[in-house]
Amino acid sequence: MPESVPGAGYVLGALLVMFVVTVALRAAPFVALSALKHSAVVDFLGRTMPVGVMIILVMYTLRDVGATTWLPATIGLCGTIAMHLWRRNAALSTVAGTGLYLVASAFWG
Template sequence: MPESVPGAGYVFAALFVMFVVTVALRAAPFVALSALRNSAFVDFLGRTMPAGVMVILVMYTLRDVGSTTWLPATIGLAGTVGMHVWRRNAALSTVVGTGLYLVASTVWS
């Protein structure tokens, strides 16, 4: 065998290190969560993050709405908000809002 090929011991050591790092990275969120389970800050984030993420997504989506696409975007947004207020189902709200936007953009394009 050529000199540049690592030996079996080196390969097994590298595989062992990869195994340990992988297991540690997969276990880290659960360890952190158990330590923060009764944290007031984590509870606050759990209550406010969904709304905050939705506001950021809406702002990102509407930032480039031009003069020709504002009506479909407004219809899709109104449909999403209305469906969510009525049914409180994020998946249904997303599907209905997307469908309304697609239909409206087809009609007004």
């Protein structure tokens, strides 16, 4: 075997290190959350982050809406808001709003 090929001990050592790092990284969020379970900051972020993320996504989506595509975007946005206020289901709201946007884009896009 050429000298550039690592030995079995080296390969097993590297695999062991990769295994330990992978398990530690997967366990870290659960350890951190259990330590912060009753934290007021985590509770506040849990209540406010979904709204903040949705606002950022809406702003990102509508930032490049041109003069010809504002109507489909507005119809999709209004449909998403209406469905969410009616059913309080994020997945259903997203699917309905996307569907309305696609249909409106076919007519006005």
